[in-house]
Amino acid sequence: DQQVKQNSPSLSVQEGRISILNCDYTNSMFDYFLWYKKYPAEGPTFLISISSIKDKNEDGRFTVFLNKSAKHLSLHIVPSQPGDSAVYFCAASERGRDDKIIFGKGTRLHILP
């Protein structure tokens, strides 16, 4: 059973526009959510996180929104830049339990010139 779901395998966005990546989760015990960016043949790089006590966290061009009632989070990138082209993984964990980070399958973002 997949606990973290990213239903869009890929997304194409024009440079300068907003990229919105979505993620759903099923485990209501998750209390910490993260987004990672990954280039081919490299390890994931941490982008931004959000605790379940918040509904929004912003860091530069990246904003993560959390809707706990819907068990949904999203990552907004604005404005999108060519270097943002990568695979983005949504992840979640139960920090009070075992700190295991569970990943979604990822969404490949293409920024179009």
Next chain:
Amino acid sequence: GAVVSQHPSRVICKSGTSVKIECRSLDFQATTMFWYRQFPKQSLMLMATSNEGSKATYEQGVEKDKFLINHASLTLSTLTVTSAHPEDSSFYICSAKLRNTEAFFGQGTRLTVV
């Protein structure tokens, strides 16, 4: 951010041999280290969680005797793939974290078993 170094980045080994992959947290002491495996075009699959000085906790379906994990210190964890087979060929990634912080990932190791 914190640095996690994984070595080697690529390794090719013969079927039946064992391969060891190291994961080091360079500028912090990690309370927990995780090992993941990524199949082509798929997500990162958690294989096991290791805490320093204790036995690793393996995820369901991961063979403990095949994927030996040792977490000898707060800065070093190793994954040994024993008696490797071609189906073990994959991209293996470690991560390290302190409690209540985000995890930092190594660069990954591309294992090819021929």
